[in-house]
Amino acid sequence: MDNFKFHAPTQVVFGKNVETQAGELCKRYGATKVLVHFGGQSAKKSGLLDRVCTSLQEAGLEYVLLGGVVPNPQLGKILEGIDLCRKEKVDFILAVGGGSVIDSAKGIGYGLANDGDLWDYYAKKKTVTAMAPVGAVLTIAAAGSEMSNTTVVTNENGWLKRGLSSDYGYCKFALMNPELTYTLPAYQTASGCTDIMVHTLERYFTAPATHQLAIIDGIAENLLRSVMRNVAIALKSPQDYDARAEIMWCGTLSHNDITGDRSFGDWACHQLEHELSGMFGVAHGAGLAAVWGSWARYVYKENPSRFAQLAVNVFHIPYNYQNVEATALEGIAAMEAFYQSIGIPITIGELIGKELTEEEIATLAYKCSFMGTRTIGQFKKLTQEDMANIYRMAK
Known part of the structure; x- marks a missing residue:
């Protein structure tokens, strides 16, 4: 068994109506003036934003609002948030939304706490030394950003999508009410569940020489089965509280390292997908599939x-001792069949409505390799040529 790290400092409050505790928790973590950061109109129309703001008022906290976060959050909105926070003397950022909103909030937190060009930190030119405090009211089960140390942002200048992970990148708290996910469109629910599963799969497929504890594999495999079982229920009965709760908690556990130390993970699929969503603006989970x-x-x-x-432990496929590769391939096909069963595309052509051109493949691989300066993956190290081959296979 290899040495590993586990660090999960985020306070989680899970259940019905927990969003009404936002003010109390912001105050507990030192807030005096809060930026309430959110996406589109759904937070307003549902009444969630009003409930959160009322909670802040009842705790005696001032606040300012900044909406407009889009899926695959953009650097421009983060820079707008940094300027607003400095002008208003904000000392706490509260994300009300899903992974994109939380990632944007973390970007603002990094910008407030670190000098210079924020993009330099995402581009790995500089190392962060702090992050302004961030809390989350989760509305989408998918990214796991509410309890991970990661934020992923798209720079509109070149449409480069980059991630930043650090020990400073954890939310102080996450308020998680499964009822807030009832109104998600079916495709968004399915795409989020795909994202949850791939977070675990990235950790499952470690470098071949890595040895994980059997208990970690067991947690990962059970989590995958749980998501598969409960997304089917949620798609048929969107207001099934228990199914939504299972999915929401799986989303958090899939990305807080309980299913494996992220530093051992492969992450090639995430890197490949980042360029897809950067170029075409697709849903992240669907891009992963x-x-x-x-x-x-x-x-x-x-x-x-x-x-x-x-294949054996998740899909109950019989182990072919005479041909292990056949069992492996059956498992891959079974995973794709599951994605299709919940309405998620399994090729890029299905995803974007056309086949990739060779020029697009070359551009995606070039960007994914950081302009020819890196490989990706640990299960198998992938060169820029390998990346292009995978895009071509998936096109």
């Missing part, structure tokens, strides 16, 4: 028994 099968078939021979274990 569009590349996952092609990635899996491209790399599985590095350790076919790992894919076979997934």
Whole structure:
């Protein structure tokens, strides 16, 4: 068993009506003036924003509002938030939304606490040394940003999508009410569940020499089965509280390292998808499904028994002891069939409505390789040429 790290400092309050505790918790973590950061009109129309703001008022806290966060959050909105916070002397950022809003809030927190050009930190030119305090009221089960140390942002200058992870990047608290996810469109629910699953799969497919505890594999496999079982329920009965609660908690656990130390994980699918959503603006979870099968078939021979274990323990496929690769490939096909069953595309062509051109493939691989300066993945190290091959297989 390899050494590993586990750090989960976020306070979680889970259940019905917990969003009304936002003011109390912001105050507990030192807030005097709060930026309430959110996405579109749904937070207003549903009454959630009013409930959160009332909670802040009852706690004696001032606040300012900044909406307009889009899926795949953009640097421009973060810079707007930083300027607003400095002007208004804000000392706490409260994200009311899903992963995009939370990631944007973390970006604002980094910008307030670190000098210079914020993008330099996402581009790995500089290292952050702090983050202004951030809390979250979660409305979408998907990204896991409410309890992870990660934020992912798109720079409109070149449409580059980059992630930033650090020990400073955790929310102080996360308020999680599954009822807030009842009104999500079916596609968004399914895409979010795909994102949850791939967060765990990225940790499951470690470098071949890595040895994880059996209990970690067991948690990961059970989490995958739980998401698969409950998304089917939620798509048929959107207001099934128990199914929504299972999905919401799985989303958090999938990205807080309980299913594996992220530093051991592969993460190639996420890197490949970042460029897809940067170029085409697609839903992140759906983009992951569009590349996952092609990635899996491209790399599985590095350790076919790992894919076979997934096939047996998650999909109950009989283990073919005479042909382990056959079991591995059955498992890959079963995962793709599951994505299709919940309405998620499994090729890029299905995702964006056309096949990628060779020029687009070359551009995606170039950006994904950080302009030819890096490889990605740990299960199998992928060069820029490998990245292009996977995009081509998935096109």
